[in-house]
Each structure stands twice: as structure tokens, then as C-alpha cells.
Amino acid sequence: MNIRIGELARRTGCEVVTIRYYEKEGLLPRPARSGGNFRIYGDEHVEHLQFIRHCRSLDMTLGEIRLLLRLRDRPAQDCGEVNALLDAHIRQVEMRVEALLQLKQHLLALREKCSGARPIKACGILQGLTDCSCHLIGQVASPD
Amino acid sequence: MNIRIGELARRTGCEVVTIRYYEKEGLLPRPARSGGNFRIYGDEHVEHLQFIRHCRSLDMTLGEIRLLLRLRDRPAQDCGEVNALLDAHIRQVEMRVEALLQLKQHLLALREKCSGARPIKACGILQGLTDCSCHLIGQVASPD
DNA sequence: AGAATTCCTATAGCAGCTATAGAGTCAAGC
DNA sequence: GCTTGACTCTATAGCTGCTATAGGAATTCT
Numbered sequence: 001m002n003i004r005i006g007e008l009a010r011r012t013g014c015e016v017v018t019i020r021y022y023e024k025e026g027l028l029p030r031p032a033r034s035g036g037n038f039r040i041y042g043d044e045h046v047e048h049l050q051f052i053r054h055c056r057s058l059d060m061t062l063g064e065i066r067l068l069l070r071l072r073d074r075p076a077q078d079c080g081e082v083n084a085l086l087d088a089h090i091r092q093v094e095m096r097v098e099a100l101l102q103l104k105q106h107l108l109a110l111r112e113k114c115s116g117a118r119p120i121k122a123c124g125i126l127q128g129l130t131d132c133s134c135h136l137i138g139q140v141a142s143p144d
Numbered sequence: 145m146n147i148r149i150g151e152l153a154r155r156t157g158c159e160v161v162t163i164r165y166y167e168k169e170g171l172l173p174r175p176a177r178s179g180g181n182f183r184i185y186g187d188e189h190v191e192h193l194q195f196i197r198h199c200r201s202l203d204m205t206l207g208e209i210r211l212l213l214r215l216r217d218r219p220a221q222d223c224g225e226v227n228a229l230l231d232a233h234i235r236q237v238e239m240r241v242e243a244l245l246q247l248k249q250h251l252l253a254l255r256e257k258c259s260g261a262r263p264i265k266a267c268g269i270l271q272g273l274t275d276c277s278c279h280l281i282g283q284v285a286s287p288d
Numbered sequence: 289a290g291a292a293t294t295c296c297t298a299t300a301g302c303a304g305c306t307a308t309a310g311a312g313t314c315a316a317g318c
Numbered sequence: 319g320c321t322t323g324a325c326t327c328t329a330t331a332g333c334t335g336c337t338a339t340a341g342g343a344a345t346t347c348t
Contacts, residue, residue, distance in 0.1 A: 006294060016295085021336065036344045038295060047274065054273050058254070059247055062335070068270070075265035082269050083260040090251045097244045100237055103203055107234045110202070116227040121219035125226050129198050129212070130191065150325065160326085165305065180313045182326060206304070 001043050004034075008041045012049045019049065025062060027052055027069065060089060145187055148178075152185045156193045163193065169206060171196055171213065204233060 009016045022028040028048060031039045048069075055065045064085060071082055113124030120126060153160045166172040167183075172192060175183045195216075199209045208229060215226055257268030264270060 004295075015337080017338085018336065020296095025335090034344090036295080038344075051274050056335090058251055068273070071264055072270055075263065077264050078260075079258065079262050079264045079267035079270070080260050082264065082267050083255075083258060086251065086255050086269055090248065090255065093244055093248050093251065097241055097248070100241045100244070104234065104237050104241070107202055107230065107237065111227075111230050111234065114223060114227060116222075116224050118223050119219065120215055120221050120223045120226065123223035123226050125230055126212070126216055126223070130195050148326075159306080161307080162305065164327095169304090178313090180326080182313075200304090 002040050003042075005039050005041070008045060008049065011046055012053055014049060014053055022049070022052060022062075025066075027062060027066060058089075059093070064089065146184050147186075149183050149185070152189060152193065155190055156197055158193060158197055166193070166196060169210075171206060171210060202233070203237070208233065 003011075005016050005019055008014075009019060012019075019028065023030060028045065031041045031045060034040050051069070051072075052065055055068065060068075067085060068082065071077065071079070110125055110128045113128045115124075118124075147155075149160050149163055152158075153163060156163075163172065167174060172189065175185045175189060178184050192213075195213070196209055199212065204212075211229065212226065215221065215223070254269055254272045257272045258270075259268075262268075
């Protein structure tokens, strides 16, 4: 099976530019080239790219995916590292959720300060944002 | 009160480079300059920057903050727009939380496929990532 | 043969900073 | 008066994970 980049994109739901980007980043092995310098892919590339897309749909970083791919290339090694990576990723997601829930509480508290339909100079929300009393209490964890 | 950028940074917990960045982005008004071309700030800048930092700690984008600042400059106008902006922001946070909770479910399901301590070629997690059966079910909403 | 489509490389842009280079300013100590 | 050090200046590049654009070459359709 010899397909070009457009067909690979169609089969994986991945944009053409993104495929080239993964190649540049070393996530996808360099394919053979046709006489006219077009990339020629095979089944193994489809599978490889699907793996990457699956990981991305789980919000893994390209660094994490790179590591998983490297591990996958050592079939005899123990898979503890894979488990550890996933555990760490799950913890990160949990932390992000907690940070966002805290954030939401702060936003709701701020929201209660104004019922709307006031002149801006009396708006409770803008006053709450200007007031810095709660400034350091609710620091948000760094986004993803 | 005439302070330089380092002192402003200290008082607001904001990095010097970030202050200059906000100025370049039009969020912070250009301050006066000293003879040696140093930025000279006053009380109003401290307050202004605290407002920005407070908004950022609530995860607002610089675009949202720019809009809020512009509204703040029209004290007589009705504050409905401020309320609307905050409501929209809260909804966004809620959606992000839900997306992350879904994501967590997918990750936990994947995690269950392996107990660790296997050779990598038998790792249930890597197999789950290679298998694309659940690929399009759990698409994650675009991050923040 | 000519037009439409696909492909190529290289570069810049998005958000919200952070880091670096190379130079200038200013106050204190010797 | 001169050096040291802390601070400041501008300009530029880097981070993540793409996306968009320009300008060209290859292929495919009619």
C-alpha cells in the first residue's frame, strides 16, 4: 500500500500540515519519496499516526507521546514506565479540574456582586476586579 | 509617587518583562520617561496593573481584559456588557471542566487495561492506544 | 494542451509570556 | 574620578501545537 500525504490525512482525520509537522518533530518516521519528491506512506504510517492522534485526543503532550513511542520500540522491556506516565497524566488532569473548579467559585463570587443594569462606575464586578483583597488567595494553577 | 518598573513589578507580583509586554499590547498606558529613558510609574499604574493581574488570575484572556478596561473608561454607560462578559467566561470554564472530566474517564478506562509489570509488547495501555475503536468517541474540547 | 488538484519548502502567526544579547543609566564604595 | 553592581533599555527568539500563507513544482483530469 503506497499512499500520499493527502490520503494519509483522510484516513486519520489529521491535517496534511500537521502530518508534516509531526515528521519535523520526529514523531512520525520519514517516509520514502516518489520520483517527484512526494512523501509515500505505508500501513505502518497509518497505524503510527493513529497512535499519535489517539494520544492527542487524550490531551497528551507531544513530549509524552514521543516517550511512549520510544517505549513501544522496546517490546521486551517492562511496561512500568508506561503505567507511570499515564498515572502522572491523570493526576495532571485532576489537578487542572480542581484548579478550574476553584476558579469557577471565584468567578461566581464576583458575579454575585452585580445584578447588571447599573452605570459602569457602580458595577460591582468592576469594583471587585479593582479591589485586590482576594488577589493572592485564588491563584490558578498554570493552564494545561 | 514616582517608581520605576522594578518597583512596580515588586508591588504587583508581576514580572518586569510582563509589564513591558502589557504596555506593548496596549493594556497598560505608556508611562512618562526619566531623563535616562527609564519608565516612570504612578499610583494609577499600580491600580491599573493590579486590575489586569486580578483578571488574569481569573484566567481571562488579554482580549477580555482589554474590553473590560475599555468599558471601565465609560463610567456612565450601563454595565450589562460587563455582566455578559463574566457570564460567558464562567460558561467557558464550566465547559472546560466538563471536557476534562470526560477526558479523565477515558484515561481511567485506559489505565484499567494494564496492571504494570508486563513486557511492553503485552502492555494493555499501549494496546489500547494503538487500537482505534474508541477514537472518535471522546474528542476533547479545544483547550482553554 | 491547459486547468485543476495535490504536493513541496520555507516562513510567519496565534497566546501569553519567558529568556537572551548587548548596551545604557545610576548610586555607592574606594 | 573610577569601578562595581544593580537596574534598565530595545530587539529578538523561544515555548506548545498547530494553522496560514507564499511561491513554486508534480500530477491528474478533461
